[in-house]
Amino acid sequence: MNKADFIDRVVIYVKGGKGGDGSASFRHEKYVPKGGPDGGDGGDGGFVFLRANPELSTLLTVSEKKKYIAQNGENGKGAKKHGKNGEDVIIDVPVGTVVKDFETGEILADLDKPGMVVCVARGGKGGRGNVHFKSSTMRAPKIAERGSEGEERKLVLELKLLADVALVGYPNVGKSSFISKVSNAKPKIASYPFTTLIPNLGVVKVENMQFVIADIPGLIKGAHEGAGLGNIFLRHVERCTVIAHVIDISGMEGRDPVQDYFDIRKELEFFSKDLSEKEEIIIANKIDLLDDEELSRRVEELKRKTGKEVFPTSTLTGQGLKEAVYRLYEIVKKSKKLIEDREVVNETIKRPKPVWKNLPERFMIEIIKDEDGDFVVSGTYVEEWAKRLNLNQKDGFRKFMDLLNKNGLEEKLRKAGVKDGDTVWVAGRAFEYKE
Ligand SMILES: Nc1nc2c(ncn2[C@@H]2O[C@H](COP(=O)(O)OP(=O)(O)OP(=O)(O)O)[C@@H](O)[C@H]2O)c(=O)[nH]1
Ligand SMILES: [Mg+2]
Numbered sequence: 001m002n003k004a005d006f007i008d009r010v011v012i013y014v015k016g017g018k019g020g021d022g023s024a025s026f027r028h029e030k031y032v033p034k035g036g037p038d039g040g041d042g043g044d045g046g047f048v049f050l051r052a053n054p055e056l057s058t059l060l061t062v063s064e065k066k067k068y069i070a071q072n073g074e075n076g077k078g079a080k081k082h083g084k085n086g087e088d089v090i091i092d093v094p095v096g097t098v099v100k101d102f103e104t105g106e107i108l109a110d111l112d113k114p115g116m117v118v119c120v121a122r123g124g125k126g127g128r129g130n131v132h133f134k135s136s137t138m139r140a141p142k143i144a145e146r147g148s149e150g151e152e153r154k155l156v157l158e159l160k161l162l163a164d165v166a167l168v169g170y171p172n173v174g175k176s177s178f179i180s181k182v183s184n185a186k187p188k189i190a191s192y193p194f195t196t197l198i199p200n201l202g203v204v205k206v207e208n209m210q211f212v213i214a215d216i217p218g219l220i221k222g223a224h225e226g227a228g229l230g231n232i233f234l235r236h237v238e239r240c241t242v243i244a245h246v247i248d249i250s251g252m253e254g255r256d257p258v259q260d261y262f263d264i265r266k267e268l269e270f271f272s273k274d275l276s277e278k279e280e281i282i283i284a285n286k287i288d289l290l291d292d293e294e295l296s297r298r299v300e301e302l303k304r305k306t307g308k309e310v311f312p313t314s315t316l317t318g319q320g321l322k323e324a325v326y327r328l329y330e331i332v333k334k335s336k337k338l339i340e341d342r343e344v345v346n347e348t349i350k351r352p353k354p355v356w357k358n359l360p361e362r363f364m365i366e367i368i369k370d371e372d373g374d375f376v377v378s379g380t381y382v383e384e385w386a387k388r389l390n391l392n393q394k395d396g397f398r399k400f401m402d403l404l405n406k407n408g409l410e411e412k413l414r415k416a417g418v419k420d421g422d423t424v425w426v427a428g429r430a431f432e433y434k435e
Contacts, residue, residue, distance in 0.1 A: 006058050006060075006197075006198035006199075007058050007059040007060045007062075007063045007159075008058065008059060008158065008159040008235070008236070009059070009156065009157070009158050009159070010059045010062050010063040010156075010157050011066075011102055011154060011155070011156050011157075012062065012065070012066060012067070012068060012091075012154070012155055012157065013066060013067045013068070013152070013153075013154050013155075014048040014067075014068045014069075014089075014091075014120050014121040014152065014153060014154075014155060015048070015067070015068070015069045015070065015121055015150055015151070015152035016045050016046065016047050016048060016070050016121040016122045016123035016124060016150025016151045016152070016354075016355065017044075017045025017046040017047075017069070017070040017071045017072040017073060017086035017087075017123045017124065017150050018045045018072045018073065018086075018123075018124045018147050018148070018149050018150055019042050019043070019044050019045050019072075019073045019123065019124035019125045019126040019127060019146075019147025019148050019149075019150075019354060019355075020041075020042025020043045020044075020045075020072065020073035020074045020075040020076060020083035020084075020086075020126045020127070020147045021042045021075045021076065021126075021127045021144060021145070021146045021147050021390075022039060022040070022041050022042050022075075022076045022126070022127035022128045022129035022130065022132075022144035022145045022146070022147075023039030023040050023041075023042075023075060023076035023077050023078060023081075023129045023130065023144055024037070024039045024129070024130040024141070024142050024143055024144040024390075024393060024395075025037070025038055025039040025077070025078035025079075025129075025130070026038060026039075026078075026130075026140065027078075027079075028078075036134065036140070037129075037130035037131050037133070037134055037140060037141055038078055038079055038080050038129075038130075038131060039076055039077075039078060039080075039129030039130040039131060039144050040076035040077055040078070040079070040080045040081040040082045040083065040129045040131070041076045041082050041083065041126050041127065041128050041129050041132075042073050042074065042075050042076045042082075042083045042126030042127045042129075042145075042146075042147045043073030043074045043076075043082060043083035043084045043085040043086060043126045044073045044085045044086065044123050044124065044125055044126050044147075044351075044354045045070060045071070045072055045073045045085075045086045045123025045124040045125075045126075045147065045149075045150040045354065045355075046070030046071040046072075046073075046085070046086030046087045046088045046089060046123050046150075047070055047088045047089075047119055047121065047122055047123045047150075047351050047352075047354075048068055048069075048070050048088070048089045048091070048119070048120050048121040049088060049089070049090045049091070049117055049118065049119050049120065049349055050090075050091050050093050050097070050099060050109070050111060050117070050118050050120055050157075051090055051091070051092050051093070051111075051115070051116070051117045051349075052093060052094070052095045052096075052097065052111035052112070052113060052114055052115060052116040052117075053092040053093065053094065053095070053114075054094075054095050054114040054115075054344075056092060056093065056094040056095075057094055057201075058094060058159065059093060059094065059097065059157055059159055061092065062091060062092075062093055062157060068089050068091055069089070070086055070087065070088055070089045070121070070123055070150065071086035071087040071089075072086050072147075073085055073086045073123065073124070073126045073147055074086075075147075076126070076127070076129040076144070080129070080131055082126075083126060085123075085126075086123055088123075088349065088351070090349065093111060093157060093159075094159055095111065095112065095113065095114050095116075095162060096111070096112055096159055096160050096161055096162045096239070097110075097111045097157050097158065097159050097160075098110050098111075098157070098158045098159075098160055099111070099118065099120065099155055099156075099157055100155065100156040100157075100158065101153060101154075101155065101156075102153070102154035102155060102156050103153075103154065105156075108120065108155070112162065112239075113343055113344065113345045114344045114345065114346070115344050115345045115346035115347055116345050116347060117347040117348075117349055119351070119352055120153070120155060121150060121151040121152060121153060122150060122151045122351075122352060122353070122354055122355050123150045123151075123351075123354050123355070124147050124148035124149050124150045124354055124355045125147060125148050125353075125354035125355060126147045126354075127144060127145030127146045127147045127148075127388065128144065128145045129144050129145075130142070130143055130144050133395075133399065141395045141399070142393050142394050142395040142396070143389065143390070143393055143394075143395035143396045143398075143399050144390065144393070144396075145388045145389060146387060146388050146389070146390060148354070148355050148387075148388070149355065150355060151355055158235065159236075160235055160236055160238050160239055161199055161201060161214050161236040161239070162212065162239055163201055163212040163213060163214035163236070163239065163240050164211040164212050164213070164240055164241050164242070164328075164332045164335075164337075165204075165211065165212070165213040165214070165240055165241070165242050165243075165244055165328050165332065166213075166214045166216055166236070166237040166240040166242075166243050166244070167179060167213060167214065167215050167216060167244050167246050167283075168216050168219060168237065168243055168244070168245060168246070168264055168268070169218065169219070169245055169246035169247060169260070169264060170218055170219065170220055170247075170248070170255070170260055170263075170264070171193035171194050171195070171217075171218030171219075171220065172191065172192070172193050172195075172218065172248070172253065173218070173246045173247060173248040173260075173285055173286075174246055174248065174285040174286060174313075174315050175196070175215050175216070175218070175246045176188065176189045176195065176196050176200065176215050177189050177285075177315035177316075178215075178246060178283065178285065178313070178315050178321070179200060179202045179213055179215040180202075180315075181315050181318065181321055182202070182204055182213070182321055182324075182325050183202025183203055183204045183213055184202055184203050185200045185201060185202025185203075185213075185215065187200040187215055193218060194217065194218055195218075196215060196216075196217045196218065197217055198217065198233075199214050199215060199216050199217065199233055199236050200214070200215040201213070201214050201215075202214075202215070204325060204328075204329070206325060206326060206329040207329070209329065209332075209333060211328070211329065211332045213244075213328075214236055214237070214240065216233050216234070216236060216237060217233050219233075219234075219264055219267050220263075234267070234268070234271040234272075234275065237268070237271075237275055237278075238272070238274060238275065240278065241278070241279065241331065241332050241335040241337055242278065242279045242280065242281065242328060242331045242332060242335075243268070243275070243278050243279070243280045243281075244280070244281055244282075244283050244324070244328060245261055245264055245265075245280060245281070245282045245283065245308075246283045246285055247260050247261055247282060247283065247284050247285065247302075248260070248285060248286050249284035249285065249286060249287060249290065249295070249298055249299070249302070249312065250286040250287070250289035250290055252286065252289060257284065257298060257302060258301060258302055258305050258306065261282060261302070261306050261308075262306075279331055280308055281308060281309045281310075281311060281324070281327060281328070281331075282302060282306060282308045282309065282310045282311065283311050283313055283324050284298070284299060284302060284310050284311065284312045284313065285313050285314065285315060286314060286316075287312045287313060287314045287319060287320065288314040288316050288317050288319070295312065299312055309327065311323055311324035311327060364379045364380040364381035364382075365377065365378075365379045365381050365382055365404060365407055365408065365409060365412055366378050366379040366382075366412075367412050367413060367415075367416035367418075369416065369417075370425075372423075373422075374422070374423040374424070374425060374430075375413065375416060375418050375422060375423070375424045375425065375433075376424075376425045377404065377409065377413075377424065377425065377426045377427075381404075381407065382404065382426070382427070385400055385403055385404075386400065386427040391427055391429075400427070401426070404426070413433065418433050419433070419435070420433060420434060420435040421433065
């Protein structure tokens with residue numbers, strides 16, 4: 001995989017389908033001028049889901065589209081035919097994807113188990129057909145509800161790799177060499193800085209256990225200010241149990257190994273408190289470049305000044321690798337949070353309730369007096385029903401006014417001081433008030 005293919009953050013827009021409109025149809029019967037109402041309900045709009053797919057390792061496929069919009073529900077039809085529900089959209093994401101609301105930054109979900117499913121946008125509910133509106137006063141209701149809109153939102157999807165151990169350090173210290181020697185990973189290795197441009201994962205086997213190591217691209221001092229590759233990859237360290245600081249103890253590039261450790265630690269602290277509190281060990285690599293005396297002097301100094309466990313290694317000769325890996329194994333084992341042991345959930349896709357506001361409250365009708373001294377009927381209740389009903393249908397407007405009256409319109413108008421002859425606006429229409 002190259003850098004262009006490793007996408008670990010995307011912004012997408014998701015929208016549930018609109019519910020289909022109910023139908024206002026009448027039965028057609030021979031010699032009967034107009035049969036009873038037989039308009040069916042509209043279908044619900046489709047939903048948008050995210051699903052954690054263990055076969056994906058990046059958000060690349062998700063990034064190929066910006067908008068994910070589920071299908072609308074079909075309108076209801078005559079003969080009480082229910083419109084078809086809109087089809088869902090299922091977006092496959094890699095396991096470890098964190099979902100945030102783009103506007104608020106709120107974390108909506110963490111798809112950290114294979115097969116996990118979350119709903120990120122509900123479809124709208126289908127409107128009811130005229131069969132539901134028959135009553136003693138309206139025997140032939142030419143009226144049907146409209147379906148409601150689906151939910152829409154912008155999401156940030158961030159991949160946080162699932163690894164038990166993260167290898168961090170300056171460029172060129174031997175992180176990729178280490179993972180290639182101790183795991184099944186085969187990253188590119190070369191003697192120029194920033195060889196590794198994307199994190200690599202490798203599986204390590206010790207005794208009967210497997211654990212996952214991540215090779216994080218080289219950091220440098222000032223990464224949090226955007227130097228080098230920056231700290232964009234530190235997000236992938238967040239889930240691990242232990243951080244292994246890889247250090248070039250030979251100092252062949254002219255840096256002080258002790259200072260290296262503290263520089264990298266500072267980067268972790270800048271990134272988050274969480275990272276700085278994780279368990280750590282130091283892997284002092286490239287020991288083949290030092291004589292024994294100098295090596296033990298430097299290892300002692302490193303231990304004393306950092307207070308950490310130090311494991312001298314050479315990926316070239318293989319010295320010390322076993323010991324370092326075994327220690328990592330012990331720490332990971334003790335934590336009992338093994339990445340490989342994540343349960344596979346394979347959830348079925350279940351639609352929650354479609355979007356449909358409950359509007360029982362009388363107080364959602366408000367009367368506002370405008371600049372001309374006219375009265376305007378407004379409020380959530382009024383707006384919602386004006387959307388739901390087709391007010392251009394003959395009975396649609398009648399039903400609308402019935403609902404408002406049932407919910408205290410008259411009383412509210414009087415309280416607001418409306419008098420005979422005043423103008424009252426309802427849903428864009430003007431009426432003269434009669435006492
Ligand atoms: N002498 C010696 N050279 C080593 C050792 N480990 C790695 N190297 C060499 O150091 C160079 C860099 O090694 P990498 O494994 O690519 O280093 P890295 O930390 O992954 O570097 P970035 O990906 O750039 O962050 C390569 O030329 C390696 O062959 C070692 O133990 N001894
Ligand atoms: Mg590397």
